[in-house]
Amino acid sequence: MxxxxxxxxxxxxxxxxxxxxxxxxxxxxxxxxxxxxxxxxxxxxxxxxxxxxxxxxxxxxxxxxxxxxxxxxxxxxxxxxxxxxxxxxxxxxFENSVRVWVADPVDVVVRLTPEVAHLVEEYPLHPNQRATKAPDGGVVVRARVAGTLEALRWVLGWGRAAEALEPSAFRLLVAEELRAAVKPYGRGLSKKSTPDPVSRGVRRNPATTERGRSPKAEPSP
The missing domain is CATH 2.30.30 (SH3 type barrels.)
Structure with missing residues (x-):
């Protein structure tokens, strides 16, 4: 459609x-x-x-x-x-295009975390990309793309699971975009406004104290 x-x-x-x-x-x-x-x-x-x-x-x-x-x-x-x-x-x-963008070719390198490494072939950066397994179970993707605009969008689409490594200008571009995206969320936030584990959906162990230690048994009267 x-x-x-x-x-x-x-x-x-x-x-x-x-x-x-x-x-x-x-x-x-x-x-x-x-x-x-x-x-x-x-x-x-x-x-x-x-x-x-x-x-x-x-x-x-x-x-x-x-x-x-x-x-x-x-x-x-x-x-x-x-x-x-x-x-x-x-x-x-369109030889180097990620989608339809046409520009001078740029060789980029992106690292994906182990949690999403298995999706690199399903959602590729480019048909001619080369994916290499990293020691931690992640994957390093190398591709020649047309400019960096569409590659930038691809990296941002993975959220925290992707890190632009090379070239340095591309890495800086991604970092600047992320800083600009986070800026509105930083206004008015403080440590006091950070939700506790319960509000974040993390269950507390009822058998632990505030610092995570098991409470000592009270002596018998």
């Missing part, structure tokens, strides 16, 4: 691909939310995580670009035919 894509825009894009015609897109950038008009020669539609993406040659950028269809506000079919721009090799374009 495709989420959030405007049906009229999808139809215009599909018609442009089939008829080999140029598109004019009013496109909203994810980072700045600013909208710009882009002239694009469309090549293909790609589905990833229930989201539709347009692969096309951006005439203004003079390069292949990926457009999330949900951020296309207007898609106009032009009279001009699209141009080939060389041989379109989709497999090569």
């Amino acid at each position: 495709v989420r959030s894509a405007n049906a009229a825009n999808v139809e215009a894009i599909e018609r442009a691909i089939v008829a080999k015609r140029r598109l004019r897109l009013k496109y909203r950038a994810a980072s700045t939310r600013a909208t710009t008009w882009r002239d694009v020669d469309p090549a293909a539609l790609r589905l990833a995580d229930s989201e539709l993406y347009l692969v096309g040659w951006d005439l203004g950028k003079e390069d292949w670009r990926i457009f999330k269809v949900a951020r296309v506000e207007v898609a106009q079919l032009r009279d001009e035919p699209s141009e080939p721009h060389g041989v379109f090799d989709e497999a090569r374009l």
Whole structure:
């Protein structure tokens, strides 16, 4: 199921691909939310995580670009035919992509804890990743990816079970993202506000005292 894509825009894009015609897109950038008009020669539609993406040659950028269809506000079919721009090799374009992101390749290394190590093949970082068992039962994942944005999301998705190891810039990026995520939860918290083991669902042993020692028997009267 495709989420959030405007049906009229999808139809215009599909018609442009089939008829080999140029598109004019009013496109909203994810980072700045600013909208710009882009002239694009469309090549293909790609589905990833229930989201539709347009692969096309951006005439203004003079390069292949990926457009999330949900951020296309207007898609106009032009009279001009699209141009080939060389041989379109989709497999090569997405060779290092985790999902659909296209950028310069980066070699990353991530460690997963023993608790989730068995899931590394079920939820891979990249199809060409190399996973090596660690002495503690965890796993170290090495992969060449397109940029670090999608790899960052993959690491964050594991929570405390993942640690970015290399490169140092990627490790720093993950650390900064985690610090920013934790910041709202640190406001107003103190040691007094920390829940006790009972409220956290941890059962106390009724045969122990506050410090965990068994109470001494009272002497007989």
